[in-house]
Amino acid sequence: MTLKPLSTYRLQITSRFPLDEAAAVTAYVAALGGDWVYLSPLLAAVSGSDHGYDVVDHSRVDAERGGAEGLRRFSSAARAAGLGILIDIVPNHMGVSAPRQNPWWWDVLRLGAESRHARAFDIDGRLGGGKVRLPILGAARDEVVARGDITVDPTPAADAPDGTLSYFEHVLPLAPGTTRLVGDLPALLAAQHYELRFWQDQSAELNYRRFFAVSELAGIRVELPDVFADSHQEILRWLREGLADGLRVDHPDGLADPGGYLERLADGTGGAYTLIEKILEPGEELPSWWRTDGTTGYEALAVLDRIFVDSDGVQALSEIDERLRAETGLARPASWPDLVHETKRMVADELLQSEVRRLVRVLPMGVMGAADALAEILACFPVYRSYLPAGREHLRHAVAEAVRRRPDLAEAIEQLEPLLADPELEVAERFQQTSGAVMAKGVEDTAFYRFTRLGTLTEVGGDPSQAALSTREFHAAQQARLSAWPHSMTTLSTHDTKRSEDVRARLSVLSEMPERWAEVLGELRAVAGSGHGPIDSLFWQAAVGAWPISTDRLLAYAVKAAREGAEATGWQHPDAAFEERLAKMADAANGAAAEILARFVEEIAGFGWSNSLSAKLLQLTGPGVPDVYQGTELWDLSLVDPDNRRPVDFVARARMLESLDAEVARGILPPVDVSGRAKMLVTSRALRLRRDHPELFRAYRPLAVTGGASDHAVAVDRGGVTVVATRLPAGLARIGGWQDTVLMRPELSATDVLTGRRIEPGPVRLAELLEKYPVALLEDAR
Structure with a gap:
């Protein structure tokens, strides 16, 4: 170990x-x-x-x-x-959706400021008269009381000596000495250390810090x-x-x-x-x-994805996206930064209004228009947060951009800048905590679901305005990682990714054939559509990327994606009619549109598998500590959580690995097919070689590839191991394959760990090296 x-x-x-x-x-x-x-x-x-x-x-x-x-x-x-x-x-936070399960939170609700745990939670006593505001009611409090939805049980319990009150599934403790008020419910509620609020009040009236906009997760100090x-x-x-x-x-x-x-x-x-x-x-x-x-490793994921995206095709996909928005009657922001500003500003004004209002309350001086100005600076902040005194350049950038966008707020913004730059001030500390929440909710959870040109690009850690990387740029990023953070994790799939690595690998193929995708998308929308062009594109990309996929899984993704994008429906006010159209699309995917989907997926699946194997090998052998998310040693066609947290059949995988090892020992290699055995071969051989011979992975030297298809190869010497991967496989097929393309190698013999083949010293033709698989893992003779 x-x-x-x-x-x-x-x-x-x-x-x-x-x-x-x-x-x-x-x-x-x-x-x-x-x-x-x-x-x-x-x-x-x-x-x-x-x-x-x-x-x-x-x-x-x-x-x-x-x-x-x-x-x-x-x-x-x-x-x-x-x-x-x-x-x-x-x-950062604790779960408070079931107060009785959380001893700290329960104690604070029962005893208020007298609880020894009161200081553990980040509660603003200046708002609510010291009471914790609980946004759990389905209507205004007076209406709830009048309906009799709140019940009281004065029976003492070990954790509730004065009894409890209940509102449907919510159970809360009664404060000491308040049992005497049981007959007067309004008075009883007024005597507690918490204040029951309408659930929609959480966006503007909450008085405790939370995880992003999730009131069921309370921040701790x-x-x-x-x-x-x-x-x-x-x-x-x-x-x-x-x-x-x-x-x-x-x-x-x-x-x-x-x-x-x-x-x-x-x-x-x-x-x-x-x-x-x-x-x-x-x-x-x-x-x-x-x-x-x-x-x-999210930044590594973004780099690994973009080496398989065709930059020329992305522009054509952008034009499709713009047509869909225009057809739907949606205004198109001039750029990705404009879209991000729009969605971050919306989040600051709506979902995280409580956090912005708290920033105003802790200002050491009055600033006219402070809430508007703070929201604008948050919307313009270029990174998740600063770490004062470091990162003041990010604040300066945000201030300059906020003044440019809102010159009417220039005076307020200029007054706020020195306050937000002073690490000794509470407002500066809280601003840093808030900017990350605004970024996460505004970008990952909103803009990513509106920017629908190519699903590969809207992944956690990525910037969709940077659509593709050249091999030179890819190598530079890998060398920088080895130099600066050699033990940092790298990843392709996590419990938080919006699409698994194999879904993204398949969708990247669309960047190589945008015209063909436009045709297929048109066919699919003719069968079923929502009336919202960009959501249709997002939906049918998900269907293609995860095909075959059940109706319920696809519908769950569609509803979540549409609500997160908050253009046609939303979490707080769902549009039932629109979501019914989504349900009809999900039905069509496994009905009237199934043949179209199956035919197109068959057309691109092989290219997607090539991307998957190549990305996996580059990640597992690249700088950093590669993580394999459970089950992804086989093809994994998962969408956003909870889809990506489905159970994994490890018994079947263990049996497959055992049989794979036995077959390979007899010289039988798995084909690249729907079984995923080729991916298990690549994963196991790369992991084993790295574990058993870490000394072979201590350098990073890009290798020269010459010939007509050289742009389709990624090759690197890790210090005793040569890694070769294929990129843009559809384009490679269009030009007739590798042709005369050659990998320049030293005069050393090697063994391809994946196939067992001996590779002669000196240059090798890629048509020969990659005859069986789109990747090769060469261990130099020692």
């Missing part, structure tokens, strides 16, 4: 796949070639949570996920298999030493007792002081391997002074 992983394999631990079942998978992960296992959050979460990011109790491992003993048994199994263990942790200690005692025990080797930190940008948090965490873990879920905008660098080994 290594102190820093050579690779990781992500497992989603749930009640349906608890730690004991995960323990049974460790032998398979080791056989595949994995070095560490990477687990989703394990602390006690809201009952039934499939993701675990809604932690309710930091003191224990979730019983539904296997509990403390389950973790111990899993750790023993992993050690027996020679695997390290990386565990996801959630320092880990910058306070006692809160850090209380929320990390169990986590640090895992490291101390050898139950884990490293940590993945969720959403550090939500913290008041991410750098300070990482310092305290490193001190507590003894400098254990630590990654952070941090999204970097193009050109943005991870703070070099942070005590972390790197990010979870």
Whole structure:
């Protein structure tokens, strides 16, 4: 086992796949070639949570996920298999949707400011008279009371000595001494340490910090030493007792002081391997002074995707998108930055209005038009956040852009700039926490669903305005990663990706045949459409990318995507008639449109498989620590969560790997076909070689490829291993294949680890090298 992983394999631990079942998978992960296992959050979460990011109790491992003993048994199994263990942790927030399951939150609701946990939550006592505002009611409070929807149970309980009140599934504690008011419900409600509010009030009237716009996730103040200690005692025990080797930190940008948090965490873990879920905008660098080994790899994903996108075709796809918007009567922003500004401003004005209003409340001086000006600066902020005193250049950029867009706010913006730049001021601290939330909700969760020209480009960590990379640009990015963050994670699929790696690989083919896609899209829309052109494009791309796909999965994606885009329907006010049209489209996909879909997918599937194998090999052998998301060693055609968290059949995969190894030993190689066995071959051979011979992966030297199809090859020497991949395979087919294209190699013989073939010293024709697969993994003779 290594102190820093050579690779990781992500497992989603749930009640349906608890730690004991995960323990049974460790032998398979080791056989595949994995070095560490990477687990989703394990602390006690809201009952039934499939993701675990809604932690309710930091003191224990979730019983539904296997509990403390389950973790111990899993750790023993992993050690027996020679695997390290990386565990996801959630320092920014806690789950509060079921208050009684969260002892800290329950205590605050019962005792208010007198609770020892009151300081753990980021509650603004200046709003609401010190009461926590709970947006859980389906109507105004007086109406709810008049209907009799609130009931009271004065029976004492261990955690509620004065009884409880209930509103449908919501159960809340009564404050001490208030049982006497049971006969007067309005008076009883007024006497509590919380204030029941209409659910729509969360956007503008909430008084506690939350995760993005999710009121069921309340932010906690880990910058306070006692809160850090209380929320990390169990986590640090895992490291101390050898139950884990490293940590993945969720959403550090939500913290008041991410750098300070990482310092305290490193001190507590003894400098254990630590990654952070941090999204970097193009050109943005991870703070070099942070005590972390790197990010979870979204920026690597963006680079890997774009080497397979045809830049010329993207322009044609953009023209299709513009026609669809015009046909639908939608105004088209002049550019991606304009669209981002529009959606971020909408989020700041609506979903996150509560957070903007809090910024106004903590200003040390009055500023006329402060709310409008703050929202504009947030909408213009170019990255997720700054880390004052570092990052003032981002604030200067945002201020200049805000003044350009809104000269009428120039005076207010100029007054705000020095306040937002002063790290000693609360408004500056909170602005940094808020800008990331506005970016995430405005870009990932809104603009990405409006910018529909090519689904590959609207992925977490990517900037759709940067559509494609040349091989030179790709190599430069890989060399920079090796130089700056050699132990940072790389990824292709995660629990947060909006489309799995294989869906994106297939959709990238559309950039090579935009005219053909326009024809097919027209055929599909003639069968069924929503009346909203861009959503039709998004929907039918999803159907093509994930085909074959069931009606219910496709409909779930369509509804989520349309609501996130918030143009034709939305989360707060769904348009039932529009969503019925989406349902008819989903029915048509497996009905009247099925033949069109099947025919087109058959036309492009092989090119998609080529992209998939190439991306996988480049990721698994490239700089950084490659992660394999559960199940993606075979074709995985998943869409946005929860679709990408579906159960994985590990028994079948273990059997397949065993039979694959036996067949390869007899010289029988799997074809590139629907079974995905070729992907398992590439994944297992790359992981095993990296684990067994890490010394072969310490350099990064681009290799020369000459000939008429040289632009279709990516080749690199990793220091003893040569990696070759195919890009833009449809275009390669159109020009007649590799023809005279040659990979320049030294006078060394090598073995293709994928096929077992011996490669003679010197240059090699790609038509020969890539005869069986679109990729090659050459181990130099030693």
